[in-house]
Amino acid sequence: MVNFAFLDWFWVVIFIVLMVVCGILFYRLGKRSISDFFLAGRGLPWWLPAASVYATHSATDTPMWVSGVIYKYGLRGIWYTFFSAWCAISAFASTRIFRRSLAYTQAEWQTLRFSGLGAELLRGWIAGWQVFMNMFVLGWVGIAMGKLCHYLFGWPDWLGLILFSSLCAIYVLAAGYWGVVMADFQQGVIAFSVIIIVSIWGIVAAGGPQAITAKLNALGQSWRLNPFAFSGLTSGDFPLVWFLTMLVMAVIGGFGMGTYIDWYPEAQRIQSARTVRDASYSIWSGSALIIIRNSLWAVAIIAFFSLYPHIKSTADYEMAWFRLGFEFLPVGLVGFFFAAVVAIHLSTISTHLNLGASYATRDLYHHYFKPKASERELVWVGRISTLILLVGSFIYGLMMEEITQWLIFALWIMAAGIWLPSILQVIWWRFNSWGYLSSWIANLGLSWLVVWVLPEFHVLPLLPDYLQFWIMMVLGALIYIPITFLTQTEDMNRLVKYYVMSRPLGWWKPVRKEAERRGLLRLEESQSEGGN
Amino acid sequence: MSWIKKDWTAQQADKWTKEDYLTFIISPLVYVLLALGIAFSLLLLWYGWIILGVSLILLLIMIKIIDPKLRAISEDYEMKQKKYLEDLEKIARWEE
Numbered sequence: 001m002v003n004f005a006f007l008d009w010f011w012v013v014i015f016i017v018l019m020v021v022c023g024i025l026f027y028r029l030g031k032r033s034i035s036d037f038f039l040a041g042r043g044l045p046w047w048l049p050a051a052s053v054y055a056t057h058s059a060t061d062t063p064m065w066v067s068g069v070i071y072k073y074g075l076r077g078i079w080y081t082f083f084s085a086w087c088a089i090s091a092f093a094s095t096r097i098f099r100r101s102l103a104y105t106q107a108e109w110q111t112l113r114f115s116g117l118g119a120e121l122l123r124g125w126i127a128g129w130q131v132f133m134n135m136f137v138l139g140w141v142g143i144a145m146g147k148l149c150h151y152l153f154g155w156p157d158w159l160g161l162i163l164f165s166s167l168c169a170i171y172v173l174a175a176g177y178w179g180v181v182m183a184d185f186q187q188g189v190i191a192f193s194v195i196i197i198v199s200i201w202g203i204v205a206a207g208g209p210q211a212i213t214a215k216l217n218a219l220g221q222s223w224r225l226n227p228f229a230f231s232g233l234t235s236g237d238f239p240l241v242w243f244l245t246m247l248v249m250a251v252i253g254g255f256g257m258g259t260y261i262d263w264y265p266e267a268q269r270i271q272s273a274r275t276v277r278d279a280s281y282s283i284w285s286g287s288a289l290i291i292i293r294n295s296l297w298a299v300a301i302i303a304f305f306s307l308y309p310h311i312k313s314t315a316d317y318e319m320a321w322f323r324l325g326f327e328f329l330p331v332g333l334v335g336f337f338f339a340a341v342v343a344i345h346l347s348t349i350s351t352h353l354n355l356g357a358s359y360a361t362r363d364l365y366h367h368y369f370k371p372k373a374s375e376r377e378l379v380w381v382g383r384i385s386t387l388i389l390l391v392g393s394f395i396y397g398l399m400m401e402e403i404t405q406w407l408i409f410a411l412w413i414m415a416a417g418i419w420l421p422s423i424l425q426v427i428w429w430r431f432n433s434w435g436y437l438s439s440w441i442a443n444l445g446l447s448w449l450v451v452w453v454l455p456e457f458h459v460l461p462l463l464p465d466y467l468q469f470w471i472m473m474v475l476g477a478l479i480y481i482p483i484t485f486l487t488q489t490e491d492m493n494r495l496v497k498y499y500v501m502s503r504p505l506g507w508w509k510p511v512r513k514e515a516e517r518r519g520l521l522r523l524e525e526s527q528s529e530g531g532n
Numbered sequence: 533m534s535w536i537k538k539d540w541t542a543q544q545a546d547k548w549t550k551e552d553y554l555t556f557i558i559s560p561l562v563y564v565l566l567a568l569g570i571a572f573s574l575l576l577l578w579y580g581w582i583i584l585g586v587s588l589i590l591l592l593i594m595i596k597i598i599d600p601k602l603r604a605i606s607e608d609y610e611m612k613q614k615k616y617l618e619d620l621e622k623i624a625r626w627e628e
Contacts, residue, residue, distance in 0.1 A: 078567055088560035092552060092598060100609060102620050111623055199574075209576040225575065227568060251560045275606035277599075284559065291563050295570035302575075362624070371625040501616055503546050 002152045002326050008335025015190065015339035016167060019346055022186055023171025023179030030175035034366075034378040037176030038104060038358040039272045044181065046278035046285070049269035052181045053286025055188035055347035056265050057084065058195075058293065061144035062344070066294060067320035070301035071311070074224025076238050077301075079246055081294040084262065087287035089254030091280045093505055094426055098257060099270050099279040100502045105130070106258055106267050107363040110433070112501075113425060115494040118433025125440070127363035130264055134356030135389050138165065138349060139396025145345045146397065148322065152338070161397045164342060168349040169390045173383050177272065177358075180350040187343035188289075194325075194340035195293055197333075199300035202324035206303035215306040224302060234464075245466035249419065255505070256423030265351050268358065300324055357385035417443025417472045421480055427506025429495060435484030442479040446472050496520065538600050542608030545601050552601070558594045562587050 004012075030037050040048075069077035087095075103109035107130065110122040142161040149160030171179040206212050216222050223229040230240045253259035257267070266283055273279035304320040311317040325337040361382045366373055373381070421439035424431040450468055454460040463471070489495075492514055498504075499511045500520045515521050537544075537551060565587030572580025621627075 075571060078571065082563075082567065085560055085563045088563045089556050092555045092559065096605070102613065102616050108620075108624070112620075203574065209574070213575065227571070276609055277602040277606040280598075280602055288563065288566060291567050292570050295567050296574065298571055299574040367624055367626075371627075497619075503548075505548050505552075 001154055002334065004335055004338075005331045007332040008338070011332075011335035011339045012342065016342060019183050019186060019343065020167060020171050023183040023350070024174045026175040026178035026182055030178040031376075031379050033375045034104075034362065034382065036178060037379045037382045038354065038362065039268065040177050040181055042272060043274045044272050044278070044282075046273060046281040048181050048185055049273050049279075049282035050286040050289070051188040052184035052347075052351070053266060053269055053283060054289040054293070055184040055191060055344075056351040057262065057286075057290055057348075058188075058191050058344045059141045059144070059348035060148060060341065060345045061141060063297060063321040064144065064318040066297045067301050067304075067322075068314060068318040070298045071305055071317040071320055072314075073238060074221070074229070074305075075227040075298060075302065076229055078227050078294060078298050079243055082246065082291070083250045083260065084287045084290045085247075085250040086253040086260055086262075087266070087283050089251060090263075090266075091254075091284035091287075093255050094257050095266075095270050095279050095283045096276055097426060097502045097504050098267060099273065099276045101498070102271065102501075103267075104271060104362045105359055106264055107359060108367075109257065109267075110436075112494075113490075113498055114433035114436070115491040116433070118437060122433055122437060123363055123367065125437075126258075127359040130359040131356050131364070131385075131389070133261070133264075134352040134359075135392040136396055138352045138356070138389060138393030139398075139400055141345065141348050141352075142393055143397040143400045148341065151319070151322075152326070158394075158398060162394055164345055165349050165390060165393060168346045169353060169386065172350050172353045173386050176379070176382060177268070177354050180354045181269075181272065183350060184347045187347040190340050190343045191347070192289065192293065194337055195296055198321070198325040198329065198337060199296045201328055202300040202321075203303045205324070205328045206306050212303050212306045215309075216302075219306075219309055221305075221309070224305065239464075239466075242464070242466045245469060249469070253419060253423070256419070256426050258422040259419050265355055268351075268355055297321055353386050353389050356389045357382050360385035360388070416469050417447055417476045419469075420473055420477065426504060429499075429506075429508045429511045430484065430489060432484055432487055432490050434487040435480045438483045439476055439480040442476050443472065446475050450475070536597050540601050540604035542604055545604035545608070549601075551597050555594055555598045558590055558597070562590050562594060565590065 029041070032041070035041055066077070066081055069080040071077075073080065098109065101109055101112050103112055105127070107123045107126040110126060111119045113119075114122060142165045143157060145164050146155075146157035146160035149155045149163075150157050171183060175182075203209065203212065207215070213222075213225065216224055229238065230236075230243065231238045233240050249259075257263060266286075269282055269286070270279045273282050301320050304324055308317075308320075322341075326334060329337055361378055365381050365385075366378055370377075418439050421431070421436050425436050447468075450460065450463070450471055455462045492511070495511045496515045496518065499508055500515055512521070537549070565583050569580055569584030569587050573584050574580070
C-alpha cells in the first residue's frame with residue numbers, strides 16, 4: 001500500500017479531468033461523419049498520430065513486461081522489446097502502400113487488394129477477429145490496472161478495471177478518434193516526461209551509473225551490461241539464432257501488412273494522417289519513441305537490479321519500474337507518477353475502444369448489414385459498438401486469469417504462421433485471397449500440432465520458439481503456395497485498379513503491363529520503369 | 533550527395549528507386565543505434581555518446597534522401613484522393 005498526500009491526489013484529479021475534458025472538447029468534430037469518428041477526417045499532421053502510436057503502445061502492463069525481461073536477461077532484454085522495429089521499413093514501404101489504398105481498416109483493404117468471395121470472407125474474418133482482439137486487449141490491460149490499484153490502494157481488482165476504463169469511454173463515446181488522438185498527445189507528453197524523471201531518479205537512487213556498474217561487477221553480473229552476451233549459437237537462454245530470427249521477423253516484417261498485432265492500431269493512424277508523407281513520418285517517429293522509451297526503462301531496471309539483485313519471483317521483479325517510482329519519489333511527485341500511469345492506461349484503452357468499434361461499424365454493420373446507412377447512423381453505431389466493447393472488456397478482464405495462457409498462445413500462433421503470407425499479399429501479385437485464407441487456417445492447425453500435440457506424443461521434441469517459427473513458416477508455405485497456384489488469379493480489373501492507386505512494391509509486372517496497355521500509367525513512367 | 537535525386541516529378545516518385553532501398557537499410561540501423569546509444573549514454577559509457585551521435589547523423593541523412601521523394605508523392609496523390617474515396621464508398625455500399 002502507498003500513502004497519498006493531498007498534493008498527490010491533487011495531481012491525479014487534475015490530470016484525469018484534463019484528459020477527459022480534452023477528449024470531450026472534440027465532440028463536435030467527432031460526430032460529423034464516420035471518417036471523423038474513426039479517422040479524424042484524415043487530416044492530422046504527422047506528430048499527432050506519432051504521439052498516438054507511442055501512447056497507445058505504452059500500456060499499464062508494458063513497464064511490467066519490460067521490467068521482467070530486463071531483470072531476467074540484463075540489457076539483452078532490449079531485443080525482446082525490439083519487435084517494434086518493424087516500423088523501420090514499414091514506415092517507407094507498407095505504410096506508403098496502405099495510406100494510398102485509403103482503406104479504413106485492414107479488413108477493408110482485403111476487398112481492395114483481392115476480389116470476389118475470397119476477399120469478402122477475408123474481410124469478415126479479419127473484422128470479427130479484430131473486434132474480439134480489441135475486446136481481449138481491453139480486458140488484459142484493464143485488469144493490469146485493477147491489479148496495480150490493488151497493490152497501491154488495496155482496492156478489489158474489478159474496481160480499477162471498471163473505474164478507469166469507464167472514465168476513458170466518456171471521451172471516446174463523445175468524440176471518437178478525435179478524442180482518442182487529442183488525449184493521446186497530452187497523455188504521451190505526460191507519460192514520456194514521467195518515464196524520463198522516474199528512470200533517472202531510479203538510476204540516481206542506485207548511486208549513479210558508476211555505482212551500478214561497480215555493483216554489477218562485484219556481484220559477478222557484469223554481463224548484464226552487454227546487449228550481445230549470447231549464450232551460444234543455439235544453446236542457453238539467449239542463443240544467437242533467436243536474436244537473428246527476431247531481427248528478421250521484426251525488420252523484414254515491415255514489408256507486409258498484419259505481420260504484427262500492432263499493425264492494426266498503426267493502420268488506423270496511417271489513414272488518419274493528412275498525406276502519405278505525414279503517415280510515413282508518424283509511424284517512424286512513434287516507434288522511435290517506443291525504442292527510446294524501452295532503453296530508458298532498461299537502464300532503470302538495471303539500476304533496480306543493483307539495488308535488489310536476489311528477487312526470484314517473476315511477479316515481484318515485474319513490478320520493478322513501478323517500485324522505483326512509488327518507493328523513491330518524494331511526496332507530491334508520487335501522485336504525479338500515478339497520474340502518468342493513468343495517462344499511459346487511458347491512451348491504450350481509448351485506442352482499442354475506438355479501433356474495435358471501427359471494425360464493427362465499417363466492416364460488419366456498414367458493409368454487410370446496412371450498406372445504405374447514413375453518416376449520422378454510422379456514428380451512432382460506432383458509439384454503441386464502443387459501449388459493447390467496454391462491457392465485453394469487463395467480462396474478459398475478470399476471467400483473464402483463466403484464459404490468458406490460451407489467448408497468449410492464440411496471439412503467438414497468429415503471428416508465427418501468417419507472417420510470410422502477410423508479406424506476400426503486399427509484394428506478390430499472384431498471391432490470392434484463397435492462398436491468404438488457407439494460410440490462416442493451416443496455421444491454426446499446424447501451430448497446435450507443432451507447439452503442443454506432437455511434443456505431447458513425443459513425435460517432436462519440445463522446440464525453442466525460434467525453431468517453431470521457422471518450422472511453421474515452411475509447413476504453412478507447403479499448403480498455401482500450392483493452393484495459390486491451384487486457384488484462379490485475382491480479377492485483373494481489381495488488380496489494375498489497386499496497382500494504379502497504391503503502387504505496391506515487389507513482383508507486379510503482369511499487372512503493371514496491363515495498366516500500361518489500358519493507358520492508366522503516365523507515359524514517362526511506362527518508358528522508364530524496370531521489370532519489377 | 534549528388535547521386536541522390538532531389539527533384540522529383542510525381543511520375544518518377546511513384547516508382548521504387550534506390551532512394552527507397554537505401555532508406556530500408558538506414559532506417560532499421562538508426563533504430564538499433566538509438567536503442568544502444570540511449571542505454572549506453574545513460575550508463576555514462578563513452579561509446580554510448582558516439583553511437584547516439586552516429587544514429588542522429590544517419591537519421592538526418594535518411595531524411596535528406598527520402599523526404600524530397602515523399603513530398604512529391606504526397607502532393608500528387610492528394611489531388612487524386614477525392615476520386616479514390618468516392619470509389620471506396622461504392623465498394624463499402626456494394627454499388628460496385
